Amino acid sequence: MPRLWIMGTEMDYTPQEIMVAAAAREIRDGEIVFTGMRLPLIAFALAKQMHAPNAVGLFECGLVRDTPAPELLYTMADPPNIAGALWATRMINMMGLLQRGAVDLGFIGGAELDRFGNLNTSYLGNPESPKTKLPGSGGAADIASLSRRFVVIMAHEKRRLVERVDYITSPGFGDGQGWRERVGLRHGGPSAIITTLCVLGFEAAMGEAVLRSYHPGQSVASVRAETGWDLRVAEDVRETASPTAEELTIIRRYDPQGFWTR
Amino acid sequence: MSKIMTMCDAVARFVPHGSSVVMGAALESLIPFAAGHEIIRRRVCDLTLIGPISDILFDQLIGAGCVRKVIAAWVGNVSAGLGHNYRRACEQGIPHRLEVIDHSNFTISLSLLAGGLGAPFIPTYSLLGTDIPRTNPAFRQSISPIGGEKILLVLSLQPDVAILHVQRSDENGNAHAWGSLGISEEAALASQRIIIVAEEVVPHQIIVSDPNRVLAPSFKVCAVVHEPGGAHPSPVQGYYNRDHEYYHEYHRATRTVEGNAEWMGKWVAEVKDRSGYLQKLGQERRQGLQLKEHRYAAPVDYGY
Numbered sequence: 364m365p366r367l368w369i370m371g372t373e374m375d376y377t378p379q380e381i382m383v384a385a386a387a388r389e390i391r392d393g394e395i396v397f398t399g400m401r402l403p404l405i406a407f408a409l410a411k412q413m414h415a416p417n418a419v420g421l422f423e424c425g426l427v428r429d430t431p432a433p434e435l436l437y438t439m440a441d442p443p444n445i446a447g448a449l450w451a452t453r454m455i456n457m458m459g460l461l462q463r464g465a466v467d468l469g470f471i472g473g474a475e476l477d478r479f480g481n482l483n484t485s486y487l488g489n490p491e492s493p494k495t496k497l498p499g500s501g502g503a504a505d506i507a508s509l510s511r512r513f514v515v516i517m518a519h520e521k522r523r524l525v526e527r528v529d530y531i532t533s534p535g536f537g538d539g540q541g542w543r544e545r546v547g548l549r550h551g552g553p554s555a556i557i558t559t560l561c562v563l564g565f566e567a568a569m570g571e572a573v574l575r576s577y578h579p580g581q582s583v584a585s586v587r588a589e590t591g592w593d594l595r596v597a598e599d600v601r602e603t604a605s606p607t608a609e610e611l612t613i614i615r616r617y618d619p620q621g622f623w624t625r
Numbered sequence: 626m627s628k629i630m631t632m633c634d635a636v637a638r639f640v641p642h643g644s645s646v647v648m649g650a651a652l653e654s655l656i657p658f659a660a661g662h663e664i665i666r667r668r669v670c671d672l673t674l675i676g677p678i679s680d681i682l683f684d685q686l687i688g689a690g691c692v693r694k695v696i697a698a699w700v701g702n703v704s705a706g707l708g709h710n711y712r713r714a715c716e717q718g719i720p721h722r723l724e725v726i727d728h729s730n731f732t733i734s735l736s737l738l739a740g741g742l743g744a745p746f747i748p749t750y751s752l753l754g755t756d757i758p759r760t761n762p763a764f765r766q767s768i769s770p771i772g773g774e775k776i777l778l779v780l781s782l783q784p785d786v787a788i789l790h791v792q793r794s795d796e797n798g799n800a801h802a803w804g805s806l807g808i809s810e811e812a813a814l815a816s817q818r819i820i821i822v823a824e825e826v827v828p829h830q831i832i833v834s835d836p837n838r839v840l841a842p843s844f845k846v847c848a849v850v851h852e853p854g855g856a857h858p859s860p861v862q863g864y865y866n867r868d869h870e871y872y873h874e875y876h877r878a879t880r881t882v883e884g885n886a887e888w889m890g891k892w893v894a895e896v897k898d899r900s901g902y903l904q905k906l907g908q909e910r911r912q913g914l915q916l917k918e919h920r921y922a923a924p925v926d927y928g929y
Contacts, residue, residue, distance in 0.1 A: 400703065423730055424652040425805035437704040437869045438680070440653035442860050445804045446920050454652070454677065454807045455738060458731040462750060485727060490760050496715035498701035498708065500757065501678055502730035508751040509731075530756045537754055546754030547775025 376606055378559040379624040380614055381578055382516055383409060384606035385557045386470065389514045393417040394467040395460075397506050401623055402516050403470035404436045408617050409610060421466060423502040425452045435618050458502070461509045464550070469506035473517040473556075475528050478592045479542075479570050480535025480553035482507065482515060483528035490530060500532050507533035512554040519558035525591040536570025543570075561586045562603055563594075571595060576603040627796040628849045632898065635820050635848035636663045639786055643693075645673035647737070647787040650812040653680050653703055654804055654862065655790040657822050659855035659899040665689040666893060675737075675784050677730050677808055680859065681875055684708035687723060688885050689893070694724040696782070698733050704869055705876035710885060719882060727760040732779045734808045736763065739781030741814030748776040786847075787816035790856045791840060792863060794823035798846025799832040799839055804862035806840075813841035824864050826851045835925065854903045854911070865914045 379402060386406035390396055392415040398407045407420050408431030420428045422439040427450040434443040445451055460466060474497050475483040484503060488494030507513050517523065535553045536542055543552055556563040556572060564575035573595045577586050579602055587594050606614070618624045630638075640646060649656045661682045664672070671693045674683050678699040686692050687700075688710030701708040713719040728736070735747045748767070753775055758764040765778040789809055794800035800821045802809060813819050819841060826849065832839065858868035879885040896902045903911065 422805070424654070424807050437867060438653035440651070440805050440807075440860070442654075442804075442862050442866055445654075445862050448805075451803065451805050453734075453810055454730060454805075455734045455811065458734060458751075462731070485756070485760070490756075493715055496712050496725075498711075499697065499699040499727060500729040501699035504729040504755055504757060505731040505751045508753065508755070530759075532755060532757065534754045543754065547750065548753050549750060 376611055377621075377625055378578070380606055380611060381603060382557050382559065383614055383624060384610045385562055385603060386514060386516055387413060387610070389555055390415045390418050390468060395419050395421065395465055397421045397423070397457075397461060397466045397469035397510055398439070399470040399472060399503070399506070400439065401472065404439065405614060405617055405623060406470070407431060409613050412613050413610065419449075421457050421460065423454055423457050425454050425457060426450065431617075435622060437622070458505055461505060464511070466510045467512070469510035469513040471503040471506050471513060471515055471533060473515050473533070475523050475525060476515060476517060476556060477525055477528045477535070478572055478594075479537060479539055480515070480556065480565060480572055481528050481531045481537065482533040482535065483530045485532045486530045488529060503533045507535070507553075508548055508551070510551050512551055515553060515556045517556070517558055519560040519586075519589055521589050521591050524589070536565070539570045540568060560589060564597060573597045574600055576601050578603045579605055628798050628846060629796045629826065629851060630848050632659055632663045632822070632850045632852060635850050636660065636667055636669070639818060639820055639847050640664055640669055642669055643671040644669070644786060645675060645784040647675045647784045647812040647816060649676040649679045649682055650787065650789060650807050650809040651802075651805065652678055652807040653867070654860045655802065655809070655856055656680060656682050656859035657788045657790040657855065658682055658857060658859065659852045659902070660788045660820065660822055660850070661686055662893045662902070663898075664691055665889070675733070675782065677733050678703065681708065681872060684710045684879070685889075685893075687711055687714050688720070688879065689889060690720040692723060694726065696726040696728065696733070698728045698730045702872055702876050705872045709876070709879045713882065725760065726763065727757050729757065732764070734811055735779040736782040737808055737811035737815040739779065740783040741811055744781060746778040746780045748778055750776065752777055782815060784812070784816045786818045786820060787812040788820045788822065789813060789840065790822045790861070792823070792861060793825040793827045793831070794821045794849050795829040795832045796826055796849055797829065798843040798849045799829065800841070800843070800846070801832060801835065801838045802840045803838060809840060813845065816845070818847040819845045820848045820850065821846050822850045822852050822855050824853050824855070824861055834927070852899050855899055857903070857906065857914075863916070863919075865911075865916070868910070868914055
């Protein structure tokens with residue numbers, strides 16, 4: 364991800380920091396949240412300390428927590444995440460909760476995304492002889508299939524935000540309206556895409572991404588220019604709220620070396 | 626009967642060429658790196674690797690040319706990014722071509738759960754509409770005979786051997802593991818045999834004092850290897866922390882084929898066994914991974 368500093372009016376922050384703040388705001392108090400790798404680990408900690416003290420975190424390695432880990436996590440199975448957990452168990456129990464419909468919100472990352480919110484983290488080009496072999500699904504395809512809604516966090520580049528992905532690893536709204544129901548997915552779908560430049564939302568009826576807000580320093584035009592399809596713009600499009608001083612303090616206390624956020 | 630043996634013997638006897646092997650079943654912790662490195666040193670080939678996410682261990686075995694097929698949800702380096710060896714094998718056939726059978730974390734769990742249950746398949750609603758069934762012939766799109774809705778059948782998998790790193794075991798393979806366990810239990814029950822790699826070998830009485838903490842029945846265990854530090858750089862709860870920097874060093878070092886050969890030489894080929902590896906790692910680095918404090922669980926009463 365780019366490591367540019369955004370010049371705010373009161374405070375400087377990185378694209379990763381505004382992404383963490385935006386991701387945390389997607390978590391509502393009391394929700395059961397399937398917490399993905401990297402930035403969502405920090406977003407969960409931030410949301411818990413700001414507006415969602417009753418949120419509960421599920422980690423696919425087999426952990427449930429109602430308090431953020433006391434230290435920065437490099438992976439979800441790091442020892443500080445296990446100590447003090449509400450439950451340390453098998454992965455299949457986490458996936459069972461997901462399939463049973465108990466998970467309100469899941470976070471996933473993406474390498475390639477299309478206008479209907481489908482994600483590819485498997486193959487660029489033909490799977491038989493791929494141009495690029497990406498790591499694969501992990502739990503992302505399950506989260507996208509089975510959570511009540513999911514949020515994607517990714518770098519915004521024209522080559523990554525494409526008209527149609529080469530391969531659907533994690534299902535968004537397929538080819539649009541009614542697709543999820545048609546293929547047998549019972550609920551869910553993407554609710555927000557948080558990128559280094561903006562936040563995209565979805566019009567449920569259409570299943571297509573719309574520009575909800577652009578980060579400070581960006582504009583509707585600059586985001587559209589970096590997007591590989593003719594991106595629709597929400598009527599009430601606005602600037603993404605900058606992280607507050609309090610949010611930045613919490614993020615930096617949690618990631619003092621800036622491992623994930625610089 | 627004691628099943629204690631060296632890693633060298635355990636791999637020689639129970640991981641022959643062409644085996645299907647589950648490793649890294651606990652996800653990012655308890656990864657049996659010492660076993661993987663012994664497999665590389667013995668030049669075992671044509672392996673089928675099975676696991677959920679395989680944080681750099683699968684990448685190493687692929688780069689060393691030990692692997693013919695990967696059945697997994699994810700292969701790479703969790704905190705540092707892509708696995709260079711995995712990419713080179715899939716994109717350029719270096720060191721040779723690899724067959725990839727794609728899963729998600731849920732479906733790999735279900736296929737091993739089915740294997741452990743002796744069931745032919747387990748249905749799920751996950752992955753419907755995705756392209757993953759296109760690159761995994763062991764899925765069947767189907768219709769539920771009960772409700773008539775679309776389902777995906779995940780066929781069972783019964784690997785030859787599961788290699789599981791644990792905190793402690795007795796010499797017969799009654800093993801205690803704690804922390805997040807991922808698919809360790811499913812892997813143990815689905816496989817024909819289990820190799821237990823333990824930080825500590827303890828008296829039988831310690832294990833049976835807490836039977837709820839036992840991972841799997843010891844009659845499936847074929848070997849117990851006492852290998853302190855055998856999971857480094859992955860963490861073992863209550864024993865040592867994760868060596869995050871090591872994953873980054875590996876990521877940087879293996880960017881090229883030559884760099885990978887150099888890394889393999891340094892950390893695998895040129896060390897005789899795990900104790901040689903730990904010596905190379907050095908006292909200072911190992912101290913940096915030590916626990917900052919103990920956090921003992923309260924004892925439980927099995928009295929009657």
